[in-house]
Amino acid sequence: MAEGDTPKVSIIVVHWAQNEFRSQKMRECIVSLIQTTGLSFPEIIVVDNGGNYEDSQFLLDQTNDGNISCYIRNRKNMSFGFARNQGLKMATGEYICISDNDILYKEGWLEKCIGILEAHPDRKIGVTPLRTDRQHRQAKCWKGELEFNGEKLLLNTKAGSNCWVMRKEDFLEVGRFLQHRVAGSKWADKFVDKGYLMVTMEKNPLAEDLAFKKGYNFRAPIENTEL
Numbered sequence: 001m002a003e004g005d006t007p008k009v010s011i012i013v014v015h016w017a018q019n020e021f022r023s024q025k026m027r028e029c030i031v032s033l034i035q036t037t038g039l040s041f042p043e044i045i046v047v048d049n050g051g052n053y054e055d056s057q058f059l060l061d062q063t064n065d066g067n068i069s070c071y072i073r074n075r076k077n078m079s080f081g082f083a084r085n086q087g088l089k090m091a092t093g094e095y096i097c098i099s100d101n102d103i104l105y106k107e108g109w110l111e112k113c114i115g116i117l118e119a120h121p122d123r124k125i126g127v128t129p130l131r132t133d134r135q136h137r138q139a140k141c142w143k144g145e146l147e148f149n150g151e152k153l154l155l156n157t158k159a160g161s162n163c164w165v166m167r168k169e170d171f172l173e174v175g176r177f178l179q180h181r182v183a184g185s186k187w188a189d190k191f192v193d194k195g196y197l198m199v200t201m202e203k204n205p206l207a208e209d210l211a212f213k214k215g216y217n218f219r220a221p222i223e224n225t226e227l
Contacts (some may be wrong), residue, residue: 009092009165011134014083015059017052017099025102025210026115027058030206034067036105040114045070060165081183085176096171102211105129109206113165116148116199122172122203126191127199129207130162143197144174151204155197164198179206 009034019022033044040201046059048067056073063071070090074083084098095114109129123146132141136158143155163185174191177183191198 008093009037009040009095009097009114010045010090010168011037011097011099012045012047012084012087013049013099013101014049015055016077016079016080016083017055017145022102022211023052023055026208028056028101029101029105030059030068031063032105033052033099034062034102036107037110037149038177040110042097042110043069043091045087045088045090046072048073049077049080049083050074051077052225056117060155062072063115071087077213079181079183081187082179082200084183088171088176091168094168095165096168097165101211102117103130104208105165106206109122112148112206115147115152116153117165119148120146124162124194124196125155125168126164126166126196127202128164129205130160130163130209131146131202131205132156132159132200133209146199153199156198156200157192158188159200160198161185162209166196170196 007086012194013030013033015026017026030046030214037044044067048056048059048071050056050073057067059071062068072086072090088096095117097110097113113129114126118162136156141158142154143157144152147153174187174196176195178186
């Protein structure tokens with residue numbers, strides 16, 4: 001990408017080193033993010049809420065190496081809603097990706113998410129490369145399906161809060177995150193209230209939530225008699 005070009009996608013990752021496990025998963029997340037998006041030249045923005053000097057040094061090194069476009073370090077934990085908004089203020093891409101710090105990305109995840117959005121320009125959707133977690137696999141959360149390159153993808157009202165992609169203009173319609181202990185849930189409610197649904201990747205997910213495996217139940221049937 002030439003200097004001065006507008007990046008197509010801005011990816012915002014928030015980190016807080018609450019324990020050693022989370023620090024380890026953050027490093028796996030960032031490395032996989034860099035490795036799987038190189039050809040897309042995204043704008044990677046990381047907001048660090050502190051807690052571990054070594055983590056901050058790792059992220060700063062990635063910034064110095066040119067892998068992270070923008071690195072913000074708060075002196076203390078300002079909450080993830082606040083930190084996400086900090087990153088969003090710096091975002092210049094046509095598309096926004098919000099991601100937690102424990103996602104393991106697979107090749108092609110970003111291209112597929114963007115491809116789905118571009119194939120359905122009139123649909124009010126976001127796209128997650130993840131499967132839907134156990135809590136949100138009930139029938140009431142499923143709202144039909146969407147087709148992309150011959151594949152039928154399910155739509156959900158609650159999925160993908162830990163990693164999703166959407167058009168920046170659509171994100172601005174929904175609005176930024178509240179300074180609240182459940183800022184993600186509050187934002188997801190606004191997302192649905194504005195008429196948006198999340199496209200999920202149930203059969204062939206292109207990302208994995210490293211810290212939430214017990215929250216998935218892949219063998220359980222999807223509870224939706226309408227599909």
